[in-house]
Amino acid sequence: MQVSSFSIADTLSNLQIDALNEMQEASLEANKNSDAVLLLSDTGSGKTLAFLLPVTQLLDRSSRVTQALIIVPSRELAMQIEQVFKKMGSGFKITCCYGGHLRETEENNLKQAPALIVGTPGRLADHIRRGNIVTTHIETLVLDEFDKSLEAGFEEEMSFVIGSLPALKKRILTSATEAVAVPAFVGLKDAVEINFLTGEKSPALAVQLVRSNEVDKTDTLFRLICALGNRSTIVFCNQREFVAQLSTYIRDKGIPNVYYHGAMEQQERDSALCKFRNGSSNVLVTTDLAARGLDIPNIRYIVHFQLPTTEESYTHRNGRTARMDKSGTAILVVGPNEYVPPYIKPAPTEIKLPATTELPAKPVWTTLFIAAGKKDKVNKVDIVGFLTNKGQLKKEDIGLIEVKDFFSFVAVRKSKAGHTLEQIKTEKIKGKKVKIEVAK
Template sequence: MSNQSNAFNQLSLPKSLLDNLESMQYSQMTPIQALTLPAILSGKDVVAKAKTGSGKTAAFGLGILSKLNVDSYATQALVICPTRELAEQVANELRRLARLINNIKILTLCGGQPIIHQVNSLAHGAHIVVGTPGRLLDHIQRQTVNFDALQFLVLDEADRMLDMGFEDDMMHIIKHIPSQKQTLLFSATYPDSIEKMSTRIQTQPEFITVDEVNDQIEQLFYEIDDAQRKLILAKLLTDHMAQSVVVFCNTKQACNEVEHYLSQLGFSVIGLNGDLEQRDREQVLLQFANKSRTILVATDVAARGLDIKELDLVINYQIAYDPQVHVHRVGRTGRAGQNGLAITLVSPNEIAKANLLEQSQNLTIDWLTLNDVSFDKTKIVQPKMQTLSLTIGRKNKIRPGDILGALTKDAAIDGQLIGKINITDLYSYVAIDKKMIKKALDYFKQGKIKGKSVRARSL
């Protein structure tokens, strides 16, 4: 396929969407977008096999937005995701794609948030609903959602939803949706269960597969002595001096031990495990994504839905039990055409897992060893940014520009020193250069945003 035909402007998209794509510097479609968008725009059901980070959200998002009737506040599209994090990411990406469409309302319905706020928002209508199966079922049972006008159903990461036991929930939700609709099913793998589900819920779907072997990810395997595992981890972190690292552990206990160990040494580290309350989990992910922390230590379950762009390095502190899990871990680096690096530590009692990985992925492992495990503490990378948490959010009709304006105009902080701004329903999080944190905190002792007093604290 030539580059010319891979340009977004070759598609019959509304001008507002094309103008916005241009402002976002999206000119060429990714392979999954080039293959699925024509089918989606022509109204076909689609089953698409593509990995996380391939650009699938924009593929179905542009399809939905191109056909949306903004004048009607009836819910016209439903996107079902396996986790709250993924649902939030999808909703945020849809909002970015819809920036030049006036008065569009995109609502997330997930667990871990007060249901009453969601009920109140639904009462005013929403064009697009993005949610997790459990919370969507809850709203269906309460009769607080109405899908009578639904035109699009998207199942995102459908294989993972089946793995997590959501099949009955999904089928129950689908019973409450009109049979005349366009159904898009996205999945990283294509097991028999996906084929069965497609047969039940889709009409003559077009099957699209993008198996991109990412040759931009360099993989290094170190044979280690189990007793030196933590030391070797610290050594590799200082040797590579990466700005953004995910360290994967197989258990929650290992995760906690590694986080504590690295923290004691002075690394900027934060942990993500299944025991965290939803808001704490949200804050952990935000701090890592906005470059306020250098290292995220996580289990595979906790990292579900994690989509961090510009991830320099993945370290498998312990080799994954399953080769497919290893592929998912490693695939989190080297996104969007960037080079990536993945390092796996393997002790003698884990060699069988490494052999299985070699066979299943057609890999040839060149084993490395470290003779010297001493490391230089002066090479520990410290982030330039810190996160500010503000007691104001989407419910207060706050936009990133309102926060940026208050900090630059009123608090007189240089805009270059302000990083990512994330707004959730009740809170906002701002990455600010560490040198300016005190100034920002001082401002919010009296300062306001849109006339509303705001409490601030640094995370």
């Protein structure tokens, strides 16, 4: 067996990380000596790299079969892991499998077996049943955020997938919460537990409280966002039915925002998250779906508009900010009939909102949708070249670009967007005429 010769130093260089943290070092050491590892660590502490490094070290370069499988509770977490793995630059192929887009796309990607597959339980089970994933040589299994998969009711699919791995030797489980029983079907025996849970919120996280005199609380939220200014803010709700309603309310009051929940189509989700990532919108209204798996840098504020129903929910929501060495603030909006949950300690600092409101400055970016992506052989360089040559944009007028399989998103300076769209309306990208418009 020709195991990976890719060095950790190369990985860190590619990821632009100076050194592994204590938890990641402990994971590497434990995985050298055990085939059963349970890794408990706080959200935002670097668990993804903590299991990808030992997994990569076990991959055989001479083999052309799938050797490792990662099961996750959400498509967003799957895509994040895929992104980190590709940035590591190991040279191994990874394929991401999740519901919400064409299964045929994944089937094509699976024809030449990837060394590593990451996906959600239902989609992985579907591919295995159809024979698209050959499981006979998969020796390494990772269950990332396994507690969330169990909480979401994926036991049946997970049991089927794990039961379909006849060569399984190594199991790595991760979670940001403890005291969750590992089901027997996982087959985890004599596991080495690495527990880096602090039980405390990050010292970089400030927790505040704003009181609403109205049961409705929506006007209080509007005034709060005005007071925070145009800083990156996630507003959490408990019900997805309420998300769009709240988003519309604050938009009608003059605050551009996007919303995100589990009932949206995949392209709608991608568009919303891209606009939030690239600064076309500074406010994201969402459910707890966004509390895990989204790695969006520089989120300054977490607003608990509807109070979290559990301590785990509170922890994971807050984990979107104050990540690694960054600071952030969590703010609870408390109505007249509500109280601060007892697990939030010490007591949050109460803040008063200004008597007068002033709308935050509008974002300077807007997002263009391009109906071409990786499967059309279009990449970021093609898009930059097209927009500078045909759209008469300077490079500083082009922001974050995200290229998906069949479409792309690109941030452009809002003041230049109208002129650019006029210039490119009859032009072609790589010899093909494609629809380009302001992203919906």
